[in-house]
Amino acid sequence: MSSQATFAAALLDPRQACPPGLCCANGADPASRFAVYRNNVLGSLINALADGYPVVRQLVGDEFFQAMAGVHAQACAPDSPLMNRYGAGLADFIERFEPASSVPYLADVARLERLRTLAYHAADAQAADLGLLAAALAAPPSLGTLRVMLHPSVHLLASAFAVVAIWAAHQAGETLAGIDPGQAQQALVLRNGLDVEVFAIDHATYTFIQHLQNGLSLDQAWAFAPDADPGHTLALLINHHAITCLHHDKVLP
Amino acid sequence: MTTSCKPAVPGAQAAHVELPPRAGLGLKTGHFQAVLGSRPDIGFFEVHAENYMVAGGPFHHYLSLIREHYPLSLHGVGLSIGTEGKLDEVHLKRLAELIERYQPQAFSEHLAWSSHGPVFLNDLLPLAYDAQTLDRVCAHIEHVQETLKRPMLLENPATYLAFERSTIDEPDFLGDVIRRTGCGLLLDVNNLYVSCVNHQRDPLAYLDALPLHAVGEIHLAGFAEDADSLGDRLLIDDHGAPIDLAVWALYRQVLKRIGPVATLIERDNQVPAFSVLQEEARQADELLHGARRLI
Numbered sequence: 001m002s003s004q005a006t007f008a009a010a011l012l013d014p015r016q017a018c019p020p021g022l023c024c025a026n027g028a029d030p031a032s033r034f035a036v037y038r039n040n041v042l043g044s045l046i047n048a049l050a051d052g053y054p055v056v057r058q059l060v061g062d063e064f065f066q067a068m069a070g071v072h073a074q075a076c077a078p079d080s081p082l083m084n085r086y087g088a089g090l091a092d093f094i095e096r097f098e099p100a101s102s103v104p105y106l107a108d109v110a111r112l113e114r115l116r117t118l119a120y121h122a123a124d125a126q127a128a129d130l131g132l133l134a135a136a137l138a139a140p141p142s143l144g145t146l147r148v149m150l151h152p153s154v155h156l157l158a159s160a161f162a163v164v165a166i167w168a169a170h171q172a173g174e175t176l177a178g179i180d181p182g183q184a185q186q187a188l189v190l191r192n193g194l195d196v197e198v199f200a201i202d203h204a205t206y207t208f209i210q211h212l213q214n215g216l217s218l219d220q221a222w223a224f225a226p227d228a229d230p231g232h233t234l235a236l237l238i239n240h241h242a243i244t245c246l247h248h249d250k251v252l253p
Numbered sequence: 254m255t256t257s258c259k260p261a262v263p264g265a266q267a268a269h270v271e272l273p274p275r276a277g278l279g280l281k282t283g284h285f286q287a288v289l290g291s292r293p294d295i296g297f298f299e300v301h302a303e304n305y306m307v308a309g310g311p312f313h314h315y316l317s318l319i320r321e322h323y324p325l326s327l328h329g330v331g332l333s334i335g336t337e338g339k340l341d342e343v344h345l346k347r348l349a350e351l352i353e354r355y356q357p358q359a360f361s362e363h364l365a366w367s368s369h370g371p372v373f374l375n376d377l378l379p380l381a382y383d384a385q386t387l388d389r390v391c392a393h394i395e396h397v398q399e400t401l402k403r404p405m406l407l408e409n410p411a412t413y414l415a416f417e418r419s420t421i422d423e424p425d426f427l428g429d430v431i432r433r434t435g436c437g438l439l440l441d442v443n444n445l446y447v448s449c450v451n452h453q454r455d456p457l458a459y460l461d462a463l464p465l466h467a468v469g470e471i472h473l474a475g476f477a478e479d480a481d482s483l484g485d486r487l488l489i490d491d492h493g494a495p496i497d498l499a500v501w502a503l504y505r506q507v508l509k510r511i512g513p514v515a516t517l518i519e520r521d522n523q524v525p526a527f528s529v530l531q532e533e534a535r536q537a538d539e540l541l542h543g544a545r546r547l548i
Contacts (some may be wrong), residue, residue, distance in 0.1 A: 002288070002337050002368060003337070003381070004336070004337045004369050004378075005337075005369060005370075008369040008372060009376060011374060011376075011378075012372075012374075021381075021417045021418060022414045022415070022417070023414070023415050023417050024414065024415065024452075024481065025415065025452045025453040025454075026292065026453055026481070026483060026485050027450075028481040028482045028483045028485060029482035029483075029485065030414055031482070032481040032482035032487075033296055033413040033414045033451075033481055033487065034413075034414060036352060036413045036479065036487065037376060037378060037379075037413065037414075038490055039376050040376045040489075041375060044375045045375055046375060048375070050412075077372045077373065077374065078372070078373040078374075078375060079371045079372065079373065080373055081303050081331025081333070081341070081344055081368065081375075082303055082306050082307075082331070082332070083302070083303065083304075083375060084307060086375075104499045120310050120311065121307035121308060121309070121310045121312070122309060122310060123309040123310075124307035124308075124309035124310070124314075125315070152308070152309070153310075161269055163461070166474045170448045191310060194310070194314060225524065229370070
Protein backbone atom coordinates (compact mmCIF):
# COMPACT_ATOMS: atom_id res chain seq x y z
CA MET A 1 0.00 0.00 0.00
CA SER A 2 1.33 3.47 -0.84
CA SER A 3 1.98 5.83 2.05
CA GLN A 4 -0.98 8.03 1.12
CA ALA A 5 -3.23 4.95 0.87
CA THR A 6 -2.22 3.93 4.42
CA PHE A 7 -2.67 7.51 5.66
CA ALA A 8 -6.10 7.85 4.01
CA ALA A 9 -7.35 4.50 5.32
CA ALA A 10 -6.24 5.32 8.88
CA LEU A 11 -7.89 8.76 8.68
CA LEU A 12 -11.29 7.27 8.00
CA ASP A 13 -11.05 4.32 10.37
CA PRO A 14 -10.26 5.21 13.99
CA ARG A 15 -9.67 1.52 14.78
CA GLN A 16 -6.56 1.57 12.60
CA ALA A 17 -3.20 2.45 14.12
CA CYS A 18 -1.43 5.71 13.36
CA PRO A 19 0.48 5.20 10.07
CA PRO A 20 4.21 4.38 10.32
CA GLY A 21 7.03 6.74 9.35
CA LEU A 22 5.64 9.84 11.09
CA CYS A 23 7.48 11.91 13.66
CA CYS A 24 7.28 15.07 15.79
CA ALA A 25 10.15 17.49 16.38
CA ASN A 26 9.50 17.50 20.15
CA GLY A 27 9.42 13.71 20.40
CA ALA A 28 5.66 13.58 21.05
CA ASP A 29 3.72 10.49 20.09
CA PRO A 30 2.81 10.97 16.39
CA ALA A 31 -0.58 9.39 17.14
CA SER A 32 -1.53 12.46 19.20
CA ARG A 33 -0.76 14.64 16.17
CA PHE A 34 -2.35 12.27 13.66
CA ALA A 35 -5.52 12.60 15.71
CA VAL A 36 -5.73 16.25 14.60
CA TYR A 37 -5.99 15.17 10.95
CA ARG A 38 -8.51 12.49 11.88
CA ASN A 39 -10.65 15.04 13.73
CA ASN A 40 -10.32 17.59 10.93
CA VAL A 41 -11.47 15.13 8.28
CA LEU A 42 -14.37 13.68 10.24
CA GLY A 43 -15.37 17.08 11.65
CA SER A 44 -15.39 18.71 8.21
CA LEU A 45 -17.52 15.94 6.74
CA ILE A 46 -20.00 16.10 9.62
CA ASN A 47 -20.17 19.89 9.26
CA ALA A 48 -20.79 19.57 5.53
CA LEU A 49 -23.70 17.22 6.22
CA ALA A 50 -25.03 19.48 8.98
CA ASP A 51 -24.97 22.44 6.55
CA GLY A 52 -26.91 20.47 3.93
CA TYR A 53 -29.51 18.99 6.30
CA PRO A 54 -30.49 21.66 8.85
CA VAL A 55 -34.01 20.33 9.47
CA VAL A 56 -32.85 16.73 9.88
CA ARG A 57 -30.42 18.09 12.46
CA GLN A 58 -33.17 19.96 14.28
CA LEU A 59 -35.42 16.92 14.26
CA VAL A 60 -32.91 14.64 15.98
CA GLY A 61 -30.83 17.19 17.90
CA ASP A 62 -27.19 18.12 17.47
CA GLU A 63 -25.71 15.25 19.43
CA PHE A 64 -27.62 12.54 17.61
CA PHE A 65 -27.00 14.20 14.24
CA GLN A 66 -23.24 14.41 14.84
CA ALA A 67 -23.10 10.74 15.78
CA MET A 68 -25.26 9.67 12.84
CA ALA A 69 -23.36 11.84 10.35
CA GLY A 70 -20.08 10.50 11.71
CA VAL A 71 -21.14 6.90 11.09
CA HIS A 72 -22.25 7.85 7.58
CA ALA A 73 -19.04 9.80 6.83
CA GLN A 74 -16.81 6.94 7.94
CA ALA A 75 -18.71 4.50 5.75
CA CYS A 76 -19.15 6.87 2.84
CA ALA A 77 -16.40 9.46 2.28
CA PRO A 78 -16.84 12.02 -0.52
CA ASP A 79 -16.01 10.81 -4.02
CA SER A 80 -15.53 14.32 -5.42
CA PRO A 81 -13.84 17.53 -4.29
CA LEU A 82 -17.17 19.27 -4.91
CA MET A 83 -18.53 19.21 -1.38
CA ASN A 84 -21.94 20.54 -2.41
CA ARG A 85 -22.45 17.07 -3.92
CA TYR A 86 -21.59 15.34 -0.66
CA GLY A 87 -24.41 13.83 1.32
CA ALA A 88 -26.49 12.66 -1.63
CA GLY A 89 -26.70 9.25 0.02
CA LEU A 90 -27.67 10.43 3.50
CA ALA A 91 -31.42 9.83 3.10
CA ASP A 92 -30.90 6.19 2.04
CA PHE A 93 -28.45 5.78 4.91
CA ILE A 94 -30.97 7.19 7.41
CA GLU A 95 -33.59 4.74 6.19
CA ARG A 96 -31.31 1.84 7.18
CA PHE A 97 -29.93 3.50 10.33
CA GLU A 98 -31.67 1.60 13.11
CA PRO A 99 -31.20 4.22 15.88
CA ALA A 100 -33.18 6.70 13.75
CA SER A 101 -36.11 4.35 13.17
CA SER A 102 -38.21 6.08 15.82
CA VAL A 103 -38.41 9.09 13.48
CA PRO A 104 -39.89 7.34 10.42
CA TYR A 105 -40.17 10.53 8.35
CA LEU A 106 -36.52 11.52 8.86
CA ALA A 107 -35.29 10.00 5.58
CA ASP A 108 -37.94 11.81 3.52
CA VAL A 109 -37.15 15.13 5.21
CA ALA A 110 -33.53 14.48 4.20
CA ARG A 111 -34.70 13.80 0.63
CA LEU A 112 -36.57 17.10 0.58
CA GLU A 113 -33.55 18.99 1.90
CA ARG A 114 -31.36 17.36 -0.76
CA LEU A 115 -33.78 18.46 -3.49
CA ARG A 116 -33.61 22.01 -2.13
CA THR A 117 -29.80 21.93 -2.45
CA LEU A 118 -30.08 20.59 -6.01
CA ALA A 119 -32.60 23.29 -6.90
CA TYR A 120 -30.42 26.00 -5.37
CA HIS A 121 -27.44 25.10 -7.57
CA ALA A 122 -29.38 23.98 -10.68
CA ALA A 123 -28.63 25.57 -14.04
CA ASP A 124 -30.12 28.97 -14.79
CA ALA A 125 -32.90 29.20 -17.37
CA GLN A 126 -35.05 32.11 -18.42
CA ALA A 127 -38.77 31.67 -17.75
CA ALA A 128 -40.90 31.66 -20.89
CA ASP A 129 -42.32 35.02 -21.88
CA LEU A 130 -45.75 35.58 -20.34
CA GLY A 131 -47.14 36.87 -23.65
CA LEU A 132 -46.09 33.71 -25.45
CA LEU A 133 -47.57 31.60 -22.69
CA ALA A 134 -50.85 33.50 -22.86
CA ALA A 135 -50.97 33.18 -26.65
CA ALA A 136 -50.29 29.45 -26.51
CA LEU A 137 -52.87 28.90 -23.79
CA ALA A 138 -55.45 30.96 -25.66
CA ALA A 139 -55.40 28.55 -28.58
CA PRO A 140 -57.77 25.86 -27.27
CA PRO A 141 -57.75 23.54 -30.27
CA SER A 142 -54.07 22.91 -29.83
CA LEU A 143 -53.78 23.36 -26.09
CA GLY A 144 -53.75 19.68 -25.33
CA THR A 145 -50.82 18.97 -27.60
CA LEU A 146 -48.71 21.59 -25.92
CA ARG A 147 -45.53 20.41 -24.23
CA VAL A 148 -43.76 22.46 -21.65
CA MET A 149 -40.13 22.54 -20.66
CA LEU A 150 -39.71 22.91 -16.92
CA HIS A 151 -36.94 24.85 -15.20
CA PRO A 152 -33.87 22.70 -14.38
CA SER A 153 -34.48 23.34 -10.67
CA VAL A 154 -37.90 21.63 -10.66
CA HIS A 155 -37.93 18.51 -8.50
CA LEU A 156 -40.70 16.35 -7.13
CA LEU A 157 -40.95 14.16 -4.06
CA ALA A 158 -43.70 11.78 -3.02
CA SER A 159 -43.71 10.84 0.62
CA ALA A 160 -45.82 8.66 2.89
CA PHE A 161 -45.34 11.40 5.50
CA ALA A 162 -46.31 15.05 5.89
CA VAL A 163 -42.85 15.97 4.70
CA VAL A 164 -43.59 19.54 3.55
CA ALA A 165 -45.51 20.45 6.71
CA ILE A 166 -42.73 19.04 8.91
CA TRP A 167 -40.08 20.90 6.94
CA ALA A 168 -42.06 24.17 6.90
CA ALA A 169 -42.69 24.07 10.66
CA HIS A 170 -38.90 24.12 11.16
CA GLN A 171 -38.45 27.22 9.02
CA ALA A 172 -40.55 29.27 11.38
CA GLY A 173 -39.26 27.71 14.59
CA GLU A 174 -42.65 26.11 15.17
CA THR A 175 -43.35 22.75 16.72
CA LEU A 176 -44.99 19.80 15.02
CA ALA A 177 -48.15 20.43 17.07
CA GLY A 178 -51.19 20.08 14.85
CA ILE A 179 -49.30 18.18 12.16
CA ASP A 180 -50.14 14.54 11.53
CA PRO A 181 -46.74 13.23 10.37
CA GLY A 182 -48.40 10.14 8.93
CA GLN A 183 -50.41 12.16 6.39
CA ALA A 184 -48.89 11.46 2.94
CA GLN A 185 -47.67 14.55 1.13
CA GLN A 186 -46.03 15.38 -2.19
CA ALA A 187 -43.53 18.18 -2.61
CA LEU A 188 -42.78 20.43 -5.55
CA VAL A 189 -39.38 22.10 -5.25
CA LEU A 190 -38.21 24.84 -7.59
CA ARG A 191 -35.98 27.87 -7.72
CA ASN A 192 -37.87 31.05 -8.50
CA GLY A 193 -35.25 33.66 -9.32
CA LEU A 194 -32.74 33.21 -6.51
CA ASP A 195 -35.10 31.64 -4.00
CA VAL A 196 -35.81 27.97 -3.59
CA GLU A 197 -39.50 27.38 -2.97
CA VAL A 198 -41.28 24.32 -1.63
CA PHE A 199 -44.98 23.56 -2.23
CA ALA A 200 -47.21 20.80 -0.96
CA ILE A 201 -49.15 19.40 -3.90
CA ASP A 202 -51.72 16.64 -4.16
CA HIS A 203 -50.88 13.32 -5.73
CA ALA A 204 -52.66 14.02 -9.02
CA THR A 205 -50.75 17.30 -9.47
CA TYR A 206 -47.54 15.44 -8.64
CA THR A 207 -48.26 12.83 -11.31
CA PHE A 208 -49.29 15.48 -13.85
CA ILE A 209 -46.08 17.54 -13.38
CA GLN A 210 -43.97 14.40 -13.37
CA HIS A 211 -45.29 13.46 -16.83
CA LEU A 212 -44.85 17.00 -18.13
CA GLN A 213 -41.27 16.83 -16.94
CA ASN A 214 -40.85 13.56 -18.84
CA GLY A 215 -41.85 15.35 -22.05
CA LEU A 216 -45.49 14.34 -22.42
CA SER A 217 -48.02 16.82 -23.79
CA LEU A 218 -50.67 18.35 -21.53
CA ASP A 219 -53.31 15.89 -22.75
CA GLN A 220 -51.06 12.89 -22.31
CA ALA A 221 -50.00 13.98 -18.84
CA TRP A 222 -53.62 14.63 -17.90
CA ALA A 223 -54.54 11.12 -19.01
CA PHE A 224 -52.18 9.79 -16.32
CA ALA A 225 -53.63 12.16 -13.72
CA PRO A 226 -57.34 12.70 -14.49
CA ASP A 227 -57.94 14.25 -11.06
CA ALA A 228 -55.36 16.96 -11.69
CA ASP A 229 -56.40 20.50 -12.48
CA PRO A 230 -54.21 21.43 -15.47
CA GLY A 231 -55.20 25.10 -15.39
CA HIS A 232 -54.39 25.45 -11.71
CA THR A 233 -51.12 23.53 -12.09
CA LEU A 234 -49.98 25.57 -15.10
CA ALA A 235 -50.81 28.77 -13.24
CA LEU A 236 -48.71 27.60 -10.29
CA LEU A 237 -45.76 26.76 -12.58
CA ILE A 238 -46.09 29.99 -14.59
CA ASN A 239 -46.41 32.21 -11.51
CA HIS A 240 -43.23 30.74 -10.08
CA HIS A 241 -41.27 31.02 -13.34
CA ALA A 242 -40.93 27.27 -13.66
CA ILE A 243 -41.86 27.02 -17.36
CA THR A 244 -38.95 27.89 -19.62
CA CYS A 245 -40.28 26.90 -23.02
CA LEU A 246 -43.39 25.50 -24.71
CA HIS A 247 -43.92 23.94 -28.05
CA HIS A 248 -46.56 22.01 -30.01
CA ASP A 249 -46.45 18.51 -31.32
CA LYS A 250 -46.59 18.26 -35.03
CA VAL A 251 -47.64 14.63 -34.93
CA LEU A 252 -49.80 13.09 -32.26
CA PRO A 253 -48.45 9.76 -31.11
CA MET B 254 19.22 28.03 4.33
CA THR B 255 19.82 31.73 4.64
CA THR B 256 18.72 33.66 7.70
CA SER B 257 19.73 37.16 6.58
CA CYS B 258 17.01 39.74 6.08
CA LYS B 259 16.35 40.63 2.50
CA PRO B 260 15.88 44.33 1.87
CA ALA B 261 12.50 45.40 0.61
CA VAL B 262 12.71 45.45 -3.15
CA PRO B 263 10.28 47.50 -5.22
CA GLY B 264 8.43 45.25 -7.60
CA ALA B 265 9.35 42.21 -5.54
CA GLN B 266 5.79 40.97 -5.98
CA ALA B 267 5.61 38.22 -8.56
CA ALA B 268 5.12 39.93 -11.88
CA HIS B 269 2.24 37.75 -13.12
CA VAL B 270 -0.14 38.53 -10.26
CA GLU B 271 -2.46 41.45 -10.68
CA LEU B 272 -4.15 41.55 -7.28
CA PRO B 273 -3.82 45.04 -5.81
CA PRO B 274 -1.49 45.39 -2.78
CA ARG B 275 -4.46 45.80 -0.47
CA ALA B 276 -6.38 43.80 2.10
CA GLY B 277 -9.01 41.43 0.75
CA LEU B 278 -11.74 39.32 2.32
CA GLY B 279 -13.09 35.84 1.73
CA LEU B 280 -16.51 36.19 0.10
CA LYS B 281 -19.11 34.47 2.26
CA THR B 282 -22.61 33.64 1.04
CA GLY B 283 -24.07 35.46 4.05
CA HIS B 284 -22.31 38.66 2.95
CA PHE B 285 -23.32 38.70 -0.74
CA GLN B 286 -26.04 41.31 -0.29
CA ALA B 287 -24.09 43.46 2.17
CA VAL B 288 -21.21 43.66 -0.31
CA LEU B 289 -23.42 44.53 -3.25
CA GLY B 290 -25.55 46.91 -1.24
CA SER B 291 -22.81 49.01 0.34
CA ARG B 292 -19.86 48.30 -1.99
CA PRO B 293 -17.32 48.44 0.86
CA ASP B 294 -13.79 49.64 0.15
CA ILE B 295 -12.15 46.19 0.08
CA GLY B 296 -9.08 45.54 -2.08
CA PHE B 297 -10.29 42.22 -3.47
CA PHE B 298 -12.42 39.19 -2.68
CA GLU B 299 -11.35 35.57 -2.57
CA VAL B 300 -13.55 32.52 -3.12
CA HIS B 301 -12.96 28.80 -2.91
CA ALA B 302 -13.04 27.52 -6.48
CA GLU B 303 -14.91 24.32 -5.59
CA ASN B 304 -17.88 26.20 -4.12
CA TYR B 305 -18.54 27.77 -7.51
CA MET B 306 -18.35 24.56 -9.51
CA VAL B 307 -22.14 24.44 -9.71
CA ALA B 308 -24.40 24.82 -12.72
CA GLY B 309 -26.21 28.03 -11.79
CA GLY B 310 -28.15 29.77 -9.05
CA PRO B 311 -27.30 32.43 -6.47
CA PHE B 312 -23.57 31.64 -6.21
CA HIS B 313 -22.90 32.53 -9.84
CA HIS B 314 -25.44 35.35 -9.79
CA TYR B 315 -23.77 37.15 -6.91
CA LEU B 316 -20.19 36.36 -7.84
CA SER B 317 -20.74 37.73 -11.36
CA LEU B 318 -22.14 40.98 -9.96
CA ILE B 319 -19.43 41.32 -7.33
CA ARG B 320 -16.71 40.49 -9.88
CA GLU B 321 -17.77 43.56 -11.86
CA HIS B 322 -16.67 45.76 -8.98
CA TYR B 323 -13.78 43.93 -7.32
CA PRO B 324 -10.60 42.07 -8.23
CA LEU B 325 -10.92 38.33 -7.53
CA SER B 326 -8.62 35.69 -6.13
CA LEU B 327 -9.65 32.10 -6.90
CA HIS B 328 -8.42 29.73 -4.21
CA GLY B 329 -8.57 26.00 -4.87
CA VAL B 330 -8.95 23.49 -2.05
CA GLY B 331 -9.55 20.30 -4.01
CA LEU B 332 -6.89 19.83 -6.68
CA SER B 333 -4.65 17.64 -4.48
CA ILE B 334 -1.39 18.89 -6.01
CA GLY B 335 0.64 16.53 -3.82
CA THR B 336 -1.29 13.36 -4.65
CA GLU B 337 0.69 10.20 -5.30
CA GLY B 338 -1.69 9.44 -8.12
CA LYS B 339 -2.54 11.48 -11.19
CA LEU B 340 -4.26 14.84 -11.05
CA ASP B 341 -8.02 14.73 -11.55
CA GLU B 342 -8.39 15.89 -15.16
CA VAL B 343 -12.14 16.43 -14.84
CA HIS B 344 -11.57 18.72 -11.89
CA LEU B 345 -8.82 20.56 -13.72
CA LYS B 346 -11.18 21.14 -16.64
CA ARG B 347 -13.83 22.55 -14.30
CA LEU B 348 -11.18 24.84 -12.88
CA ALA B 349 -10.16 26.03 -16.36
CA GLU B 350 -13.82 26.81 -17.13
CA LEU B 351 -14.23 28.78 -13.91
CA ILE B 352 -11.08 30.78 -14.61
CA GLU B 353 -12.28 31.47 -18.14
CA ARG B 354 -15.62 32.68 -16.78
CA TYR B 355 -14.41 34.93 -13.97
CA GLN B 356 -10.91 35.90 -15.12
CA PRO B 357 -9.54 36.05 -11.56
CA GLN B 358 -6.42 38.08 -10.90
CA ALA B 359 -4.86 35.12 -9.10
CA PHE B 360 -5.33 31.38 -8.79
CA SER B 361 -3.80 29.53 -5.86
CA GLU B 362 -3.65 26.00 -4.44
CA HIS B 363 -1.88 24.22 -1.59
CA LEU B 364 1.31 22.26 -1.08
CA ALA B 365 -0.72 19.32 0.22
CA TRP B 366 -2.84 16.37 -0.89
CA SER B 367 -6.53 15.82 -0.28
CA SER B 368 -7.61 12.98 -2.57
CA HIS B 369 -6.58 9.37 -2.73
CA GLY B 370 -7.97 7.52 -5.70
CA PRO B 371 -11.68 8.31 -5.85
CA VAL B 372 -11.83 9.34 -2.17
CA PHE B 373 -11.77 13.06 -1.32
CA LEU B 374 -10.76 13.64 2.30
CA ASN B 375 -11.73 17.34 2.52
CA ASP B 376 -8.55 18.30 4.37
CA LEU B 377 -5.09 19.53 3.41
CA LEU B 378 -2.82 16.60 4.24
CA PRO B 379 0.96 16.69 4.75
CA LEU B 380 3.69 15.56 2.37
CA ALA B 381 7.07 13.92 2.91
CA TYR B 382 9.64 16.33 1.50
CA ASP B 383 12.09 14.32 -0.61
CA ALA B 384 13.34 14.26 -4.21
CA GLN B 385 10.52 11.96 -5.30
CA THR B 386 7.79 14.24 -3.91
CA LEU B 387 9.56 17.27 -5.38
CA ASP B 388 9.53 15.76 -8.87
CA ARG B 389 5.89 14.79 -8.54
CA VAL B 390 4.70 18.16 -7.21
CA CYS B 391 6.65 20.01 -9.92
CA ALA B 392 5.18 17.79 -12.64
CA HIS B 393 1.67 18.40 -11.31
CA ILE B 394 2.13 22.17 -11.07
CA GLU B 395 3.56 22.31 -14.59
CA HIS B 396 0.55 20.38 -15.84
CA VAL B 397 -1.85 22.73 -14.01
CA GLN B 398 -0.13 25.83 -15.38
CA GLU B 399 -0.12 24.45 -18.93
CA THR B 400 -3.82 23.57 -18.70
CA LEU B 401 -4.84 26.88 -17.12
CA LYS B 402 -2.44 28.83 -19.33
CA ARG B 403 -1.33 30.91 -16.39
CA PRO B 404 1.06 30.65 -13.45
CA MET B 405 -0.43 29.63 -10.12
CA LEU B 406 0.44 30.50 -6.54
CA LEU B 407 1.36 27.67 -4.17
CA GLU B 408 0.48 28.03 -0.49
CA ASN B 409 2.80 26.92 2.31
CA PRO B 410 0.92 24.45 4.52
CA ALA B 411 0.03 24.28 8.20
CA THR B 412 1.15 20.84 9.40
CA TYR B 413 0.94 18.84 12.61
CA LEU B 414 3.29 15.99 11.74
CA ALA B 415 6.56 15.40 9.93
CA PHE B 416 7.78 12.38 7.97
CA GLU B 417 10.88 10.38 8.90
CA ARG B 418 11.76 10.09 5.21
CA SER B 419 11.77 13.86 4.59
CA THR B 420 15.19 15.04 3.42
CA ILE B 421 14.40 18.64 2.40
CA ASP B 422 13.40 21.53 4.66
CA GLU B 423 9.96 22.91 3.80
CA PRO B 424 11.18 26.42 2.77
CA ASP B 425 13.84 24.87 0.52
CA PHE B 426 11.24 22.51 -0.93
CA LEU B 427 9.01 25.49 -1.76
CA GLY B 428 12.02 27.32 -3.21
CA ASP B 429 12.85 24.38 -5.46
CA VAL B 430 9.25 24.06 -6.66
CA ILE B 431 9.06 27.77 -7.44
CA ARG B 432 12.42 27.80 -9.23
CA ARG B 433 11.56 24.74 -11.32
CA THR B 434 7.95 25.56 -12.24
CA GLY B 435 7.86 29.37 -12.22
CA CYS B 436 4.83 29.37 -9.93
CA GLY B 437 4.48 32.03 -7.23
CA LEU B 438 4.19 31.73 -3.46
CA LEU B 439 1.01 32.32 -1.51
CA LEU B 440 2.56 33.10 1.85
CA ASP B 441 0.14 32.08 4.57
CA VAL B 442 1.58 33.78 7.64
CA ASN B 443 -0.76 31.91 9.97
CA ASN B 444 0.30 28.56 8.48
CA LEU B 445 3.92 29.59 8.85
CA TYR B 446 3.41 30.44 12.51
CA VAL B 447 1.32 27.33 13.24
CA SER B 448 3.87 25.03 11.59
CA CYS B 449 6.83 26.70 13.29
CA VAL B 450 5.24 26.29 16.74
CA ASN B 451 4.22 22.70 15.99
CA HIS B 452 7.67 21.75 14.67
CA GLN B 453 9.75 23.88 17.05
CA ARG B 454 11.17 26.10 14.33
CA ASP B 455 12.06 29.79 14.50
CA PRO B 456 9.41 31.62 12.44
CA LEU B 457 11.76 34.38 11.33
CA ALA B 458 14.45 31.93 10.21
CA TYR B 459 11.78 29.97 8.32
CA LEU B 460 10.49 33.20 6.77
CA ASP B 461 13.94 34.22 5.57
CA ALA B 462 14.56 30.81 4.06
CA LEU B 463 11.47 31.17 1.83
CA PRO B 464 11.68 32.42 -1.76
CA LEU B 465 10.13 35.75 -0.73
CA HIS B 466 10.72 37.31 -4.17
CA ALA B 467 7.92 35.06 -5.46
CA VAL B 468 5.20 36.06 -2.98
CA GLY B 469 2.09 37.01 -4.96
CA GLU B 470 -0.43 36.96 -2.13
CA ILE B 471 -0.49 36.72 1.65
CA HIS B 472 -3.03 34.98 3.87
CA LEU B 473 -3.73 35.96 7.48
CA ALA B 474 -5.99 33.87 9.71
CA GLY B 475 -6.62 32.69 13.24
CA PHE B 476 -5.80 29.33 14.82
CA ALA B 477 -7.08 27.07 17.59
CA GLU B 478 -4.93 25.66 20.38
CA ASP B 479 -4.57 22.08 21.51
CA ALA B 480 -1.88 20.04 23.23
CA ASP B 481 -0.03 16.92 22.06
CA SER B 482 0.93 13.78 24.04
CA LEU B 483 3.70 15.72 25.85
CA GLY B 484 1.33 18.52 26.73
CA ASP B 485 3.17 20.83 24.32
CA ARG B 486 1.29 23.58 22.53
CA LEU B 487 -0.22 22.27 19.30
CA LEU B 488 -1.71 24.93 17.04
CA ILE B 489 -4.47 24.07 14.60
CA ASP B 490 -5.16 26.11 11.50
CA ASP B 491 -8.93 26.35 11.80
CA HIS B 492 -9.72 29.78 10.26
CA GLY B 493 -12.18 30.15 13.10
CA ALA B 494 -10.71 32.93 15.25
CA PRO B 495 -9.42 36.49 14.91
CA ILE B 496 -5.83 36.85 13.70
CA ASP B 497 -3.43 36.26 16.59
CA LEU B 498 -1.09 39.03 17.77
CA ALA B 499 1.92 36.81 16.99
CA VAL B 500 0.70 36.47 13.39
CA TRP B 501 0.19 40.24 13.06
CA ALA B 502 3.78 40.72 14.33
CA LEU B 503 5.11 38.23 11.81
CA TYR B 504 3.08 39.93 9.07
CA ARG B 505 4.87 43.22 9.87
CA GLN B 506 8.16 41.38 9.41
CA VAL B 507 6.97 40.05 6.05
CA LEU B 508 5.98 43.51 4.83
CA LYS B 509 9.33 44.90 6.00
CA ARG B 510 11.02 42.39 3.74
CA ILE B 511 8.87 42.44 0.62
CA GLY B 512 6.76 45.58 0.74
CA PRO B 513 2.98 45.64 0.27
CA VAL B 514 1.40 42.53 -1.26
CA ALA B 515 -2.29 41.61 -1.59
CA THR B 516 -3.34 40.21 1.79
CA LEU B 517 -6.39 38.08 2.49
CA ILE B 518 -8.13 37.99 5.85
CA GLU B 519 -9.16 34.33 5.86
CA ARG B 520 -12.13 33.27 7.95
CA ASP B 521 -14.08 30.11 7.16
CA ASN B 522 -15.52 29.07 10.52
CA GLN B 523 -17.47 30.96 13.17
CA VAL B 524 -17.72 33.71 10.56
CA PRO B 525 -18.48 36.99 12.38
CA ALA B 526 -20.44 39.99 11.09
CA PHE B 527 -19.05 41.58 7.94
CA SER B 528 -18.05 44.67 9.93
CA VAL B 529 -15.75 42.59 12.15
CA LEU B 530 -13.91 41.23 9.10
CA GLN B 531 -13.81 44.73 7.64
CA GLU B 532 -12.03 45.91 10.77
CA GLU B 533 -9.32 43.24 10.37
CA ALA B 534 -9.00 44.25 6.71
CA ARG B 535 -8.62 47.87 7.79
CA GLN B 536 -5.79 46.91 10.14
CA ALA B 537 -4.03 45.03 7.35
CA ASP B 538 -4.57 47.95 4.96
CA GLU B 539 -2.95 50.29 7.47
CA LEU B 540 0.13 48.07 7.65
CA LEU B 541 0.19 47.74 3.86
CA HIS B 542 0.00 51.49 3.56
CA GLY B 543 2.90 51.88 5.99
CA ALA B 544 4.93 49.32 4.06
CA ARG B 545 4.34 51.31 0.88
CA ARG B 546 5.92 54.37 2.47
CA LEU B 547 9.05 52.38 3.32
CA ILE B 548 9.78 51.60 -0.31
